[in-house]
Structures are given as C-alpha cells and as structure tokens.
Amino acid sequence: MTGELHTEGYYGRPIVRPPVWKQEIAWYLFTGGLAGGSSALGLAARATGNRPLARSTTLIAAAAVTASPALLIKDLGRPERFMNMLRVVKPTSPMNVGTWILTAAGTAAGTAAACEVADVLPRVRALAQGVAGLLGPALATYTAVLVSDTAVPVWHEARRELPFVFASGAAASAGAAAVILTPGASAGPARRMMLAGAAGELASTTVMERRLGDLGEPYHSGKAGMLARVAKGATAAGAALGAVAGRRPLLGRMAAGLVLGGAVAERFSVFRAGFQSAEDPRYVVMSQRDGG
Amino acid sequence: MRHPARAGVAGGDLVSAQPRVATEAWPETYGDEAKPRMGFFTDTSVCIGCKACEVACKEWNQVPEDGLLFTGDSYDNTGRLGADTWRHVAFIEQDRPLRVGGEDGDGEPFRWLMSSDVCKHCTHSACLDVCPTGAIIRTELGTVVVQEDICNGCGYCVPACPFGVLDKREIEDDGRVWKCTLCYDRTREGMTPACAQACPTESIQYGPLDELRERAAARLGKVVEDGFAGARLYGEDPDDGVGGFGAFFLLLDEPEVYGLPPNPVDTTRDLPEMWRAAAVAAGALALGTVACLLGGRR
Incomplete structure (x- = not known):
C-alpha cells in the first residue's frame, strides 16, 4: 500500500484529465494535414508548370480546408463563440496561433480554388496560391505543437517527434489524394510525394515510439494500439504497391487509397493514445519521477 | 527563459x-490596481474530512450537482475536481500507526489521510497560457479565473492542466469550462473565500501568499517534530515546474498518494x-x- 512508486495514484483515478475533444478533432488532424500538404504541392506544381496537378491539388486543398473549420467549430462547447479565438493574438496558445494560420491559409486556398474553377483573375489566383502554399507546411505541423503543449505524457514527451509524424503524414495524404484525382501522366510528383511521405510516416512513428519507451505503451495496447497497427500496415502496403504500380491507373489509385487510409488511422492512433495516456495515472508518475 | x-x-x-x-506580466499589467497575491494554504494535517468546504463552495458559487454516486472508495463519494466540483476532499486509508501527542497510537496500525483539493492557481498557469480566446485571466489578486462570458468551450485547458482541475460542463448544454475562482466575487471585496470561511479546523487558510508561506514553513517544522516523517509542503516552491502554487498544501505523504502529480510542469x-x-x-x-x-x- 505504501510502496516505492505510487503508480496507482489515488484509487487509480487519472491525475491529468483526459481531453474532452471528440472525433472531429482527430479528423481535423487529418484534414489540416491534407490541406496543408496539398497547398504546398499545388504551389510547387504551378511553379513548375504542371497544370493538371496544380488544378487537382488546389481543389483538394480547398475541400480539406473547408471541412477543417467545420470540424473544429462542431467540437466547441459554444460553437457560436468560434470568433472569440480571433479576438486576441496569443503566441502562448498554439490553438490561437493555429486558428490564425487556418483562417489565412483557408481564405487563400479557397480563393485560389474559386479562381481556378471560374477561370478568372489569374493574378489573384497566383497570389492566393502562393500564400496558401507557403502557409501549407505550417498548417500541417502546428497541430503537433497543439497536442504536445498539454500535460498528456504520450503527447508532451513526443514533442520533438510529433511534428515530423504530422508533416510526413501530410505529405503522404496530399500525395495520395492527388494520385487519385490527377491524370496519370501528370501525377509523377504526387506519386513521389506519396511514397516519400509514407516512408517518412513509418520512420517517424517508429522513432517516436522508441524514444517514448514505456510512456509509448498506448501505441501498443487498446484502441490506439490497434489503430497504430492498421496505420502501419496500410501505409506500408500502400507504399509497396505504389512503388510497383508506376503509372498503372487502377493499381496506383488502390495504393493511394491504402496510404490515405493509413494516414487517417495514424492521426486517430495519436489522438486515442492521448486519452489512454491520461487515463492511467502510472504514466504521469513515471514521466515525472524519472526526471522526464 | x-x-x-x-x-x-x-x-x-x-x-x-x-x-x-x-x-509573468502580472502584477505590472494592473498598475495601481494590483494587490498583494492572495492564496490558500491547505494544511491537511488538521483536515477532519467534514466536507464543509465542498458544501460551502457549492452553495456560494451555485455550482450544479455533480452526481450522487457511491464510489466505495473510503468516504470519498465526490471523486475528483471537475466542472461541478471545485473543492474535493480526498480520503486515504493507510496501514500505518496513528500518531497521537507525538507518539504512535496503540492497536492495529491504521491512519486516515484527508485532504481538501482545489485549483492550484499556478504562477505559470498552463490553462491560462493555452487558452485561445483569452477567457482565462489572472486577476489583480494573482488568482486564475475563467471568464464564463468569453469561454467558447474549446477544451484545450482541460488536458493542459497538470492537475486535471479544469473540466467542461456538459449539463444543460453549457459546454464551457469551469473551475475554482478562489471566490473572486468575495476576495475582490476583501472577504475570505467560502471554503476557508467554512473550514472548522483552519485546515484551509486564506491570505497573502507570502504570509501563508511563512506560516506553512513554521507549521511543517512542528509537524515533523511531532514525528510525521512523510510530511512535506507541496507547491510552495517558486522554482518548481509551475513557479509555485497560489494554493499550496502541507501533505503527510507523497503527492501521488493524494492523486497529485509529483513534479508538475507548465507545458x-x-x-x-x-x-x-x-x-x-x-x-x-x-x-x-x-x-x-x-x-x-x-
């Protein structure tokens, strides 16, 4: 009852409170990455004169960036007060900083897509595409800072690795989505981005789990563990299939579907791991008693 | 830095x-309106587990019912701090000798630990830092308060708090986050918070933080002298991970025994x-x- 490490805590109750965020936030971790990666890919495609790819990625980015605020607002306890996030500029709050990034990137991506579809105002489109493309990588990675800046051990102690998990996941998602929606002849860069992103995702999650040590247990147990296995399996299978599929449209798109599914599962795995980590007081005690 | x-x-x-x-801008941002930092010293060595603090808090702050549960965990049917629980009395049963008058008591070794938990009103408050709307503020008394007319229920402060204090109120479609205000409506008028007012043993003491720290150091000396080897102050150190608590404690055992983090940090x-x-x-x-x-x- 009075042993050395009191990992049981107080009647086994959580020390840190698990998040109150619902599934919408896990979906947003995915759509934000997809939007950010697609915007970056769109700008690069435009700059190198790959018009079909520029068009598809611009539309994907707009769709993902439209879904994002909808998901975020739905999760608020007081959705009508969404605008309260824009009443201040607050560098200590990653969510506040992120809301500004999303607002700017979303406006730009939406404008670029509207001009693209209507085929008007080429200069406005170019400017909007530039802004969206430059903000894209920030949009894809700030969410890692957001979840790391909590007292949840599995998130906070992975603060150096999570941005890379999210950045590579964004590359994999954006590449895969573009492979599905771009004519094969123009989809080469998207294929490469998908493969590189998938490889990065597998590598960075492996590094993250290894560095977390015992604190990374949630990635091997329960729902988060199951999702992590699905993510790794789908991503690896998609990457392997994509590598051999080349330009073959059906196989290529099947591979892309697997990579997209893997990226979704990866974000849900990180999301769920946070709950499991906070629910067990053992992790809080371990992270703080080992000098972590 | x-x-x-x-x-x-x-x-x-x-x-x-x-x-x-x-x-760290406080108290400069308040200029002439800044007042000495006020807080709680909760001396758990004299807590008798009467829960008068819980009741007084609920009554004064009109906090909704938090569930009529039987937990089976000693006399604690409150559970933990939350949106509708701003004071929580913990009950721990230990097979250690009860100390009476500086000596171990007779009979089978058994003692109670009782402690009234509350928001720590940290010097470096993670909840205040991460709040994206600016709903969470530091008052002129150095306490941390959620403005209910600003909070949009994003829930970021909930996992950011190293003590799991803040919580979203789900009843009546409220959706906002609530926690102890250190009775801001009372303290700003120079009154004592409801819990401290109601405490019959002065286990909960309210006052200027400097004074409380001095009093706590003296009290710890006495408690240790009386043979409570595990006694310690928790959260009085301005150099800890949250810069010290505005509401700190004298505990008789390790913090985690009470469900408190051993080394909390402002993330x-x-x-x-x-x-x-x-x-x-x-x-x-x-x-x-x-x-x-x-x-x-x-």
Whole structure:
C-alpha cells in the first residue's frame, strides 16, 4: 500500500484529465494535414508548370480546408463563440496561433480554388496560391505543437517527434489524394510525394515510439494500439504497391487509397493514445519521477 | 527563459521570450490596481474530512450537482475536481500507526489521510497560457479565473492542466469550462473565500501568499517534530515546474498518494522547443515537396 512508486495514484483515478475533444478533432488532424500538404504541392506544381496537378491539388486543398473549420467549430462547447479565438493574438496558445494560420491559409486556398474553377483573375489566383502554399507546411505541423503543449505524457514527451509524424503524414495524404484525382501522366510528383511521405510516416512513428519507451505503451495496447497497427500496415502496403504500380491507373489509385487510409488511422492512433495516456495515472508518475 | 543555451537558434529569442510574457506580466499589467497575491494554504494535517468546504463552495458559487454516486472508495463519494466540483476532499486509508501527542497510537496500525483539493492557481498557469480566446485571466489578486462570458468551450485547458482541475460542463448544454475562482466575487471585496470561511479546523487558510508561506514553513517544522516523517509542503516552491502554487498544501505523504502529480510542469515552458521542431518539420515538408516536383520525370 505504501510502496516505492505510487503508480496507482489515488484509487487509480487519472491525475491529468483526459481531453474532452471528440472525433472531429482527430479528423481535423487529418484534414489540416491534407490541406496543408496539398497547398504546398499545388504551389510547387504551378511553379513548375504542371497544370493538371496544380488544378487537382488546389481543389483538394480547398475541400480539406473547408471541412477543417467545420470540424473544429462542431467540437466547441459554444460553437457560436468560434470568433472569440480571433479576438486576441496569443503566441502562448498554439490553438490561437493555429486558428490564425487556418483562417489565412483557408481564405487563400479557397480563393485560389474559386479562381481556378471560374477561370478568372489569374493574378489573384497566383497570389492566393502562393500564400496558401507557403502557409501549407505550417498548417500541417502546428497541430503537433497543439497536442504536445498539454500535460498528456504520450503527447508532451513526443514533442520533438510529433511534428515530423504530422508533416510526413501530410505529405503522404496530399500525395495520395492527388494520385487519385490527377491524370496519370501528370501525377509523377504526387506519386513521389506519396511514397516519400509514407516512408517518412513509418520512420517517424517508429522513432517516436522508441524514444517514448514505456510512456509509448498506448501505441501498443487498446484502441490506439490497434489503430497504430492498421496505420502501419496500410501505409506500408500502400507504399509497396505504389512503388510497383508506376503509372498503372487502377493499381496506383488502390495504393493511394491504402496510404490515405493509413494516414487517417495514424492521426486517430495519436489522438486515442492521448486519452489512454491520461487515463492511467502510472504514466504521469513515471514521466515525472524519472526526471522526464 | 528556461533554455538559455538554445536561445541563440534562429528566431529562438523571439519565440522563447514570448511564452513567459503572458504569465509573468502580472502584477505590472494592473498598475495601481494590483494587490498583494492572495492564496490558500491547505494544511491537511488538521483536515477532519467534514466536507464543509465542498458544501460551502457549492452553495456560494451555485455550482450544479455533480452526481450522487457511491464510489466505495473510503468516504470519498465526490471523486475528483471537475466542472461541478471545485473543492474535493480526498480520503486515504493507510496501514500505518496513528500518531497521537507525538507518539504512535496503540492497536492495529491504521491512519486516515484527508485532504481538501482545489485549483492550484499556478504562477505559470498552463490553462491560462493555452487558452485561445483569452477567457482565462489572472486577476489583480494573482488568482486564475475563467471568464464564463468569453469561454467558447474549446477544451484545450482541460488536458493542459497538470492537475486535471479544469473540466467542461456538459449539463444543460453549457459546454464551457469551469473551475475554482478562489471566490473572486468575495476576495475582490476583501472577504475570505467560502471554503476557508467554512473550514472548522483552519485546515484551509486564506491570505497573502507570502504570509501563508511563512506560516506553512513554521507549521511543517512542528509537524515533523511531532514525528510525521512523510510530511512535506507541496507547491510552495517558486522554482518548481509551475513557479509555485497560489494554493499550496502541507501533505503527510507523497503527492501521488493524494492523486497529485509529483513534479508538475507548465507545458508551455517547452513551447519554444516545440515550435522549433515544428519549424524544422515544416521546412522539411516544403523542401520535400519541391524535390518531388524537380526530381525525375516519369
């Protein structure tokens, strides 16, 4: 009852409170990455004169960036007060900083897509595409800072690795989505981005789990563990299939579907791991008693 | 500025200087209106587990019912702090000798630990730092308060708090976050918070933080002298991970026995490191994207 490490805590109750965020936030971790990666890919495609790819990625980015605020607002306890996030500029709050990034990137991506579809105002489109493309990588990675800046051990102690998990996941998602929606002849860069992103995702999650040590247990147990296995399996299978599929449209798109599914599962795995980590007081005690 | 060695990295000065501004600006931001920092000293060695603090808090602050549960965990049917529980009395049963008058009592070794938990009103408050709307503020008394007319229920402060104090109120479609205000409506008028007023043993003491710290140090000396080997102050050290608590404790055992984190930190302390990692990852994503466009033609 009075042993050395009191990992049981107080009647086994959580020390840190698990998040109150619902599934919408896990979906947003995915759509934000997809939007950010697609915007970056769109700008690069435009700059190198790959018009079909520029068009598809611009539309994907707009769709993902439209879904994002909808998901975020739905999760608020007081959705009508969404605008309260824009009443201040607050560098200590990653969510506040992120809301500004999303607002700017979303406006730009939406404008670029509207001009693209209507085929008007080429200069406005170019400017909007530039802004969206430059903000894209920030949009894809700030969410890692957001979840790391909590007292949840599995998130906070992975603060150096999570941005890379999210950045590579964004590359994999954006590449895969573009492979599905771009004519094969123009989809080469998207294929490469998908493969590189998938490889990065597998590598960075492996590094993250290894560095977390015992604190990374949630990635091997329960729902988060199951999702992590699905993510790794789908991503690896998609990457392997994509590598051999080349330009073959059906196989290529099947591979892309697997990579997209893997990226979704990866974000849900990180999301769920946070709950499991906070629910067990053992992790809080371990992270703080080992000098972590 | 807890990472001076890394401050030289590009942009590091700017980024690392900012996170501390919000919480360390007090009391300067209040100018002439600033008052001495007020807080709680909860001396658990004289807590008798009567829960008068819980009742007084609920009554004064009109906090809704938090569930009529039978937990089976000793006399604690409150559970833990939450949106509708701003004081929580913990009951711990231990097979250690009860000490009476400086001596171990007769009979089978058994003792109670009772402790009235509350929001810590940290010097460096993670909840205040991460709040995206500015709903969470530091008052002129140095206490931390959620403004219910600003909070939009984003829930970020909930997992950010190292003590799990803040919680979203789900009843009646409220959706906002609630916690102890240190009875801001009373304290701003110079009155004592309801819980401290109601406490029959002065286990909960309210006053200027400096005074409370002195009183607590003296009390700890006495308790240790009486043979409570495990006694310690928790949260009185301004150099701990949250810069010391505005509401600190005298405990008779390890913090985790009471369900408290042994070494809490304001996670925002590590924010510069996080943004740097994100900046590197974002840069890699941008460069990687360009490389995919330039590399090869298939």
